[in-house]
Amino acid sequence: MGLRQLIEFIQTLEKELALFNIDSSDYIDQQLVEYFDTQNVRICSYRTTSGMPSDIAVLSTEDDVLEIISVDTLRELVDSIQPGSTAVGVTDAEYDVILGHLKETTFTSYDTEQMLYASREIEDRARRVGKGTVHAGFQRCSIMADQRSIYTDLSEQGLDVNAYGVPDVPKPNLGGGQLHTVETDEIAKTWFVIFDGAGDTAQKSALIAEERDTNTFYGFWTYDAKIVDSALDYLERTYVSPNDTRSPSQA
Incomplete structure (x- = not known):
């Protein structure tokens, strides 16, 4: 598989970051869309009838659940970015539980x-x-x-x-x-x-x-x-x- 074919293959591996039962006044989903703008990840919000689980995020592929993490951790992640810096770097060890999966994905407009x-x-x-x-x-x-x-x-x-x-x-x-x-x-x-x-x-x-x-x-x-x-x-x-x-x- 050539270099361009590898890029095309990785492009098919879109991930979803699903936020469950966040408050309607919470804009974390919009912040995450902006944060992961260059990554091949889809941000979605869901509400369940029971309202549970609340403030939980699930990162998954079409076939597997990769990570379950609190939305509070994602808020900390978004807040940690310095103005003018790039969002997802190769080294973000403190949040590697979530970023480790998202680094193995595509980026655009670099x-x-x-x-x-x-x-x-x-x-x-x-x-x-x-x-x-x-x-x-x-x-x-x-x-x-x-x-x-x-x-x-x-x-x-x-x-x-x-x-x-x-x-x-x-x-x-x-x-x-x-x-x-x-x-x-x-x-x-x-x-x-x-x-x-x-x-x-x-x-x-x-x-x-x-x-x-x-x-x-x-x-x-x-x-x-x-x-x-x-x-x-x-x-x-x-x-x-x-x-x-x-x-x-x-x-």
């Missing part, structure tokens, strides 16, 4: 600054682990050149680095990292950072997005090991394996 922020989170995770493999594509070699210090550092820290880009400028030197110059529409249109977790399933993570309008990206991040492995397997088979016979300086 600009370059937001994409760089999400990329840094996965790169920092890889740096903390200190081993394993990172695959990164920033569409063009000129953009990868702007990230050169980060990926040279990851390589120096002991990680295997595979980077990808359409060759619009001379290939930047990533130290021990390999830069695969690829002239395909897939690489030209997608932005991704994928960490294999260095053998630890809990550390696997991926950010994959497609530029569908100028400086506007649609995609997902995930900690789902199966999805991460699928993306890694595709990149290895499609772009890395054909270069196995070449040295890093030639790849």
Whole structure:
């Protein structure tokens, strides 16, 4: 499954956050709609005949209940966002009981600054682990050149680095990292950072997005090991394996 196909697959995994029996004067549902504006989650409010349970939220997919949480916790979550900041980040450990599920979903209308922020989170995770493999594509070699210090550092820290880009400028030197110059529409249109977790399933993570309008990206991040492995397997088979016979300086 290619990178764009993975994005389309994740798009089908819409989640529902159902609020039960909240007060009619409570605007938390509207606040949550705004809060999760870039996530593939539907906010719904329901009232039962008995009025029970009250102020309870249920996060679910079409097939499974993922989490049951108090609406008060959601209020705290919404109130915790600083003015001008992005809503759902990759690291929100205090509310990970709910955000952990919603991070494994799609986002819309991310600009370059937001994409760089999400990329840094996965790169920092890889740096903390200190081993394993990172695959990164920033569409063009000129953009990868702007990230050169980060990926040279990851390589120096002991990680295997595979980077990808359409060759619009001379290939930047990533130290021990390999830069695969690829002239395909897939690489030209997608932005991704994928960490294999260095053998630890809990550390696997991926950010994959497609530029569908100028400086506007649609995609997902995930900690789902199966999805991460699928993306890694595709990149290895499609772009890395054909270069196995070449040295890093030639790849």
